[in-house]
Each structure stands twice: as C-alpha cells, then as structure tokens.
Amino acid sequence: MKPTRACCFALGLALSLAAAPAQAGDQEFHEIVARLAAAYHKRPLRFLGLVSFVARPFAWPYGGSSLKLAVFDEIDPSFSPDPAELDAFLQGIVGPEFRPFVRVRSKRDGEQTYIYLREVKQRAEMLLVSVDSSDAVVIKMGLEPAAVKDWIDEPVRHGKQSTRGQALGSAD
C-alpha cells in the first residue's frame, strides 16, 4: 500500500462507514499504535486525524463518526510479528471486553487482519488491526446498528474486504 493508497483507504473508510460516537476511551487504540510504532521503529502517517475530522460531516447522516485511524506505511516486514505472536499481543492489549470476531490471514497478500467487537453503552465499537508486508493499519470506530448487522450477517466477506483495503461497513 503506497501512502496515497493508505490515505484513499482512510478516506473511503471514513466516508462509507456507518459510524457512531465512541463512548469509551481509546487507550487500546493508542497502546496498539505505540507498540506497533516501537516494533517498526516508525511513527504513523501524520494528518490522518485531520482526514477523519474532514470526513466527519459526510458521516453525519449515519449518526456521526468516531473514527480513529493510524497508518504505518513502508514498514520493514522483517519487524513484523508472526501471526501467533501478533494474535496474543493484540488479545493481551484489548482485554476480554473486546471479543475476537474475525481473523483473516492471507499468505497470498501477506496480510493478517484481526477484528474485535465490543459493546459500550448500547453501542458497538470495532477495533481492526491489519498488517501486511508494507503497511500496518489500526482502526477503531463506532458502528451504527445497521453496520453491526451487516458485519454479523457476512463476517467473512467483510473481513476479506477489509484485508484488501476496501471500504468497511454497510455502505458498500
């Protein structure tokens, strides 16, 4: 994923996402980002906070946005943790509140995607971590009921789409 593709992904995601306001803190998100930054000796791309802010008005019809996004581009794949290590590391950080929902490992694309769900005050929150040979993406977002239903209905399709950098959520 080139930086431009990463930004397009971020924008596409923010625009198509049926997102809802987050009710809880983002400590898991920040901890995962910090740990990935330490592992890859890199900082995430800058201005992505701006991207999600700019995208917010477009997401309003769906109930607002609480998108948190971090993209590490051009990572050194030799620093990437192996799947079992990454799985254990993520589960350790997200804790029992976030339920493992979909995991996709694609040898073909060298991607690993881990998707977790949790309920926060009658709302759904999704945490997605996707790592491939060139990029790592961490996303945390609130989901509207329609989006949750779509994900639950077709977790395999949505999970595979998310590993391929396509838009998430119900608006596809």
Next chain:
Amino acid sequence: MRPKLKRMTRAPAIWVAVALIAAPAAWAQSAKLNLSYLGTLADRADEVVDVTLDGATLRFAEKFMEADEDEKDDAEFFQLIKKLSGIYVKSFEFSKPGEYSEADVEAIRAQLRGSAWTKFVNVQSRRDRERDEIYLMTDPSGKINLGLAILVAEPRELTVVNIVGPIDVEHLAQLEGKMGVPDLDLKSGKSGGHHEAH
C-alpha cells in the same frame, strides 16, 4: 505439601496425563468442537478466515438485530440466534488441490464420532469433488439438539462450522450464507441427502 507429593505434582508426565484424560471429557459435555486441531493447516493455506461469534457476541448482536424484527425473515433469524450460544467458523483456501489431507479433516471427524453426534447429511459431488457433511448433537434423550457441525471439503477449500446451542437442521437454511455459514443449498434441497446415523 509432603516432598514426595510435591515431586509427584511437579512431574510433567502426570499433568500431561491428567490433561489428556480430562480434555475429551470436557469437550464431550458440549457441542463446541476443538477447532484448534486445524491450526496446522493455516501454514499451508493461502487464506484463513476465522469467525468467532461466542455467546457474548451473539447476545450483543441481538440488540442490534431487534430493530429489523418487522421483516419476517429477520424475525425468524433473530429467534433462531437468540437460542444459540456460539457460532464458530474456520475456513481455509488453498492455492492448489491436495494441500490438505483426509487426516487433517479426521481430527475434526474424530470429535464427531461420539454417541451424541449423528451424521445427518452426507453429500458427495463427484463433479465438483466436494463433500458436505452435517452432524447434529443431541442430548442423551435424543430429543434436544445441542449443536451442529458442518464440514465442507472442496479440493481447494475446507470450511468447518460449529454451531453451539439448540438448532434444528430445517432451520439451518436460515443461517446459510450468514454469519460465516457457507451456502449449502439447503433451501433448494441439494444437501437434503441421506440421513446417516452412527
């Protein structure tokens, strides 16, 4: 603790033996299969998809599904999942045929050989080289369904679905293509094959 007892409890062989004896007994109590046996396939597969909808996630999902209860299909589907305590799907896609063997699938089939499990559907398509198997677990009286297992083996794809909780085979069609359950054409009767009991 007395030294001899202490030595004994520290002996790894004893704990391994205890685990080996206890594990099948623990699994036997529930319709939940141990799908971790398929973990070794992950290294050979091109793509692995793992869907976990445990009891907590299903209860949480219910709240978001209630909104569509006006729709008849949705209402039936909602009533169905309300009773379930878990749906687990493991799907492997391989780059070429022959990447997994019967022995790999056997690790799962072995768990389905208990007296509580009945192979309900067994469809083998020579044309597509596909084999679909559906197993049903009942309580000792045979009247209450405790869960289902679906094995779909194709030359380049292997999918195992484990549904835990009361579900009838006739209601399985409502889950087809949803929640990671593959499309088995149950509605059109493709898999309405023969009933095989162990």
